[in-house]
Amino acid sequence: MITLHTFGPKFGLPDPSPFVTKADVLLKMSGLPYRKSETGLKGAPKGKLPFIRDTDGTVIADSTLIRFHLERRHGIDFDSGLSQAERGTAWAFEKLCEDHFYWLSMRERWLDDANFAKGPSQFFQTIPVGLRQVIMAAVRRDLRKRVWGQGLGRHTQAELDEIASRGLAGISAFLAAKPFLMGERPCGADATLFAFMLGLLAPYFETNLRSIALRHANLQAYAERGLRLWYPELT
Numbered sequence: 001m002i003t004l005h006t007f008g009p010k011f012g013l014p015d016p017s018p019f020v021t022k023a024d025v026l027l028k029m030s031g032l033p034y035r036k037s038e039t040g041l042k043g044a045p046k047g048k049l050p051f052i053r054d055t056d057g058t059v060i061a062d063s064t065l066i067r068f069h070l071e072r073r074h075g076i077d078f079d080s081g082l083s084q085a086e087r088g089t090a091w092a093f094e095k096l097c098e099d100h101f102y103w104l105s106m107r108e109r110w111l112d113d114a115n116f117a118k119g120p121s122q123f124f125q126t127i128p129v130g131l132r133q134v135i136m137a138a139v140r141r142d143l144r145k146r147v148w149g150q151g152l153g154r155h156t157q158a159e160l161d162e163i164a165s166r167g168l169a170g171i172s173a174f175l176a177a178k179p180f181l182m183g184e185r186p187c188g189a190d191a192t193l194f195a196f197m198l199g200l201l202a203p204y205f206e207t208n209l210r211s212i213a214l215r216h217a218n219l220q221a222y223a224e225r226g227l228r229l230w231y232p233e234l235t
């Protein structure tokens with residue numbers, strides 16, 4: 001059976017990582033039997049989650065590569081019924097989330113002191129108290145450098161809010177009254193879009209991203225719809 005390696009549910013979310021939730025939803029969509037392990041980063045071949053171990057021992061790290069593996073090895077077409085142009089459009093929305101909202105969200109959860117204290121600081125609880133502050137400060141410093149390197153970390157809050165507003169307005173307008181991104185049925189990109197919208201809207205954190213997302217009732221309804229479909233136990 002396939003094993004999906006996760007962090008485990010946290011902050012009222014199926015997983016604190018949208019990439020883990022994406023892989024989880026892709027596996028649910030695939031209909032293949034799988035189980036979840038909550039061992040965190042231990043054994044992660046690329047130092048990040050998610051990764052899977054397939055029945056034959058093949059290990060695949062990265063949510064997108066997991067999708068490719070499920071498509072190739074298990075013959076799943078997550079976008080069945082979509083034209084090539086529709087597949088391309090769905091892919092672009094997915095990458096908007098991964099390359100944009102991921103960094104905006106990490107910045108608000110990890111670099112804001114109040115959000116960090118109530119959220120990500122929990123990941124460090126097993127470290128002895130004396131060392132904990134030093135390690136947490138080093139990890140946050142490293143993240144600040146990564147967000148700066150990515151580019152978004154160089155902007156003011158007002159500039160970031162404007163960027164986030166444009167992205168969320170675009171998604172909301174495209175989604176319109178459809179239940180899923182490309183129509184009546186979920187496609188591959190819905191695994192990503194759902195994971196990100198759910199995370200952005202999580203009431204656990206106080207973020208500008210959440211306030212901006214809340215301006216769009218259809219994004220909220222979309223996240224709730226996905227929750228009912230894929231995580232009824234959390235509704």
Ligand SMILES: N[C@@H](CCC(=O)N[C@@H](CS)C(=O)NCC(=O)O)C(=O)O
Nearest residue numbers: 017018019047048049050062063064
């Ligand atoms: N491109 C990767 C991104 C995965 C990723 O960034 N995972 C984060 C959690 S959201 C992680 O494991 N970070 C641990 C670290 O950077 O130390 C994917 O699609 O799976």
